Amino acid sequence: MSRSGFFAIEKEFTRSLAGLPDGMLKEGFVAGISGGPDSMVMLHLFHLMNLPVTVAHVNYGQRGQESDRDEEVVRRAAANYGYDLRILKADTSELKKGNFQDNARKMRYRFLVEVMQEKGHGSISLAHHEDDQIETILFKILRGAGPGSWTGMKVWEEGLFRPLLNCAKYMIDQYADVKNITCRIDQSNLETDYARNYLRLVVFPELQQKIPGFRQNIINLPKIVSSIDESMAWIADRILDEDGRIPAGELLGMDTSLRKSLILYLVKNRFGGISLSAGSLDRLGECESLQTGKFLDLGYRIALYRDQDYFLLQASDDTDGGKHGTDAPGGATIRLPDLEKGSINIYGIKFEISTARMPFTGEWLQLDADRLPDELLLRRWDKGDRFTPLGMDGSQLVSDHLTNRKITGPKKKEALVLDAFDGTICAVIFPSPNPGKEAGTIDAGFALGEKCNRILRIETQ
Incomplete structure (x- = not known):
């Protein structure tokens, strides 16, 4: 790795720190450290910046001695850096009751929160990187999620800090190699049975070869969604009345794409981030024929209600007018x-x-x-x-x-x-x-x- 490569990762880490809320640096961090290259580089950078950190590691015991070796690497690093360490030995019998990966993720998060509260730190730091971001967004697209769900992860988000989110995986690996940072490689990450591993190990290399700019195109999607949201916020601020109603003339006067974008934005912001399906958005074409007292069921228990010269979004359970179409349940x-x-x-x-x-x-x-x-x-x-x-x-x-x-x-x-x-x-x-x-x-x-x-x-x- 070139010297500029060093500076790129360290500069990005510093930029991430600068974007934290006031006082967060003094409160310190609980760093979730697995022993892999990503988290070990993150821990090295915390030490380089002389920041207060408590190291937290979960030993799931799934790989026998290999899991114990992961733990030992984390123990040594914490001791070398002078950081406090907390280890959780997972009860695998409990984790296997259902979806192991989902249960393990929840157990790890609960543990990190407990350590954060015990130590009085202000946030949990995770080593997600740019490749994780690409996988997350692409996964949502492949599973049919609408644009409202393409926002991906954020560097700072409700107590979670991801300082390496804008760093590519290959740069992190090279940094660890040149800096001689001791790391462990989880061999299960090389198995293509898991969907995410298949994307990372099989699909991404093929895409990179045939569409070299695909990574940046996906990374740009949250910015595009954000710019659309800003435009919709501007429109909503100017046409909605004080009760949040949409003048019928304004909505019916919009072209199809603008109407869909506005309703998608309003639903996402009023109903906890829900992103309507393509079918629900297509149903907005029926607005013209919607009579007063009727409503369009948009799914997710959300309805667009017609009230004379206005349209109003509300939970469909709260409506008492006649349903448009079938009497089947809304959700x-x-x-x-x-x-x-x-x-x-x-x-x-x-x-x-x-x-x-x-x-x-x-x-x-x-x-x-x-x-x-x-x-x-x-x-x-x-x-x-x-x-x-x-x-x-x-x-x-x-x-x-x-x-x-x-x-x-x-x-x-x-x-x-x-x-x-x-x-x-x-x-x-x-x-x-x-x-x-x-x-x-x-x-x-x-x-x-x-x-x-x-x-x-x-x-x-």
Whole structure:
């Protein structure tokens, strides 16, 4: 690495520190250190800047002696730098109850928070870098998330500090090598069974060869989204009345893309960062025919309500006017941790968590719960919803899939989807009864795997 390369990483680290809130440097940091190159370089830079740090390491014990060697490297580094150290020996039996990676991440975060509170530090420092940022954004795009979700991670975000976020991975590795920083390599990061590893090790090199500028293009997406948000904020500030209502003339006078962008911005800011699906946004074309007292169901329990000369966004549970279209439910949240305590019945559909595989009869759906997020949204399908039906090649619109399964007419409108809260369709649930007497179709990405420990079973008949 050239001398300018040294300066680039150290300068970026200094720039990240300069962007912290006042007083944060004196309060110090809890640094999550795994022993890998990224976190060990971060720890080295903290020491170089002579900043107060407590080192925190979690030994998951998944790799036997290799995990213990990771811990030893972290112990030695903390001692050499004169930093206090906290070690957590993870209970692997608890972590294996469900999605191991998800459980491990939550355990690590709880541990870091406990150390931060114990030591009186102001933030938790993590060694995410530019490649992690690219993976995060691209992952969201590939899973169908809308532009509102393309914001990625931030250097400073609600007590989390990521000082290396704008540094490329290869620069961090070279810096560690030239500076002789002792690091450990987790061999599981070289296995392509995990989706993120596959992106990093297989897809990215191919893209870099064929589209050299793809990395910067993805990194720029949050800036583009931010500039769009700024424009929408300017428009909203000028047309919304004091009650937050949108004049009908203003909304109906906008072209389609501007109307979608404004509603997307308002929903994201009023309802906790929700990003509407493409199908929900397409439904805004029905605004012209919406009569007073009616509303468009946009999914996620959000509705656009018509009140004479105005439109108003509000939670659909709070509306008492007639629904536009079918009377099927607008959405209900299903929490997998709640299902661990017992089955639940929503809209006549039974959901339960089980460890026993049942033979396929078509009367129920079975999904690998270890691949699912903790919360799912049961809602009506949207025009733009798309998934990859199990047993088929390629993706398919939910609308086309229902037609192919001979579910048409009024019954078609009653079909529901299980949404991962980011537009990813995990399953399509058919109305009951239906011609094939089937519960529905699951997305191939959530089919039962060989190592599946928990099964989400859905029964409609």
